[in-house]
Amino acid sequence: KNQVEQSPQSLIILEGKNCTLQCNYTVSPFSNLRWYKQDTGRGPVSLTIMTFSENTKSNGRYTATLDADTKQSSLHITASQLSDSASYICVVMVGPNAGKSTFGDGTTLTVKP
Amino acid sequence: DVKVTQSSRYLVKRTGEKVFLECVQDMDHENMFWYRQDPGLGLRLIYFSYDVKMKEKGDIPEGYSVSREKKERFSLILESASTNQTSMYLCASSFGWSSGINQPQHFGDGTRLSIL
Numbered sequence: 001k002n003q004v005e006q007s008p009q010s011l012i013i014l015e016g017k018n019c020t021l022q023c024n025y026t027v028s029p030f031s032n033l034r035w036y037k038q039d040t041g042r043g044p045v046s047l048t049i050m051t052f053s054e055n056t057k058s059n060g061r062y063t064a065t066l067d068a069d070t071k072q073s074s075l076h077i078t079a080s081q082l083s084d085s086a087s088y089i090c091v092v093m094v095g096p097n098a099g100k101s102t103f104g105d106g107t108t109l110t111v112k113p
Numbered sequence: 114d115v116k117v118t119q120s121s122r123y124l125v126k127r128t129g130e131k132v133f134l135e136c137v138q139d140m141d142h143e144n145m146f147w148y149r150q151d152p153g154l155g156l157r158l159i160y161f162s163y164d165v166k167m168k169e170k171g172d173i174p175e176g177y178s179v180s181r182e183k184k185e186r187f188s189l190i191l192e193s194a195s196t197n198q199t200s201m202y203l204c205a206s207s208f209g210w211s212s213g214i215n216q217p218q219h220f221g222d223g224t225r226l227s228i229l
Binding site: 004031032034041042043044045046049051089093096098099101103104105106 | 117144146153154155156157158161163169171203205207209210214215216217218219220221222223
């Protein structure tokens with residue numbers, strides 16, 4: 001069964017600190033892995049998309065890594081800001097069909113001043 | 114910027130009613146999706162459309178139907194609403210297969226539907 005597991009479920013950090021969110025997946029065949037940010041009351045917004053051959057991809061203070069061998073990905077947030085408070089969702093696309101994606105439950109990040 | 118607009122942010126309906134949720138995108142995307150989002154269950158795909166009048170069932174299509182008569186509009190229909198369909202409903206769109214599979218999905222801000 002295709003699964004995406006995210007950890008931790010929730011995280012609280014102080015403004016200015018760094019943090020790393022984890023995503024482990026058991027999905028086959030793998031097409032790509034995406035990270036989304038979802039603010040409270042809003043829809044998810046794409047942060048990064050990585051294919052099998054990409055190890056690292058950055059979007060401003062967000063850096064995603066992918067280890068296709070161990071089927072693990074991480075999202076590193078540098079110098080956190082209050083506006084980083086959100087849910088972060090890991091999604092793995094299965095095969096070439098855009099309608100086939102497996103979503104993680106998300107990590108809720110709270111950044112405190 | 115891509116805009117995906119869902120017709121209502123909040124909606125309250127009664128059991129047994131037929132409910133229509135509307136979604137419009139302005140980027141000429143081929144693909145459109147309907148998801149529901151429940152705490153602890155993540156996003157689950159209800160239906161997917163890859164072209165006008167074309168649709169595929171997602172993971173949880175029971176109790177729902179969809180309509181795509183125009184490229185920019187994708188409607189979700191609850192045939193006879195039940196309390197277990199109380200949820201957040203999210204619409205998304207993306208470019209189609211001919212643009213490559215590594216296309217981001219663009220989401221609307223959701224409709225929080227309550228069935229009483």
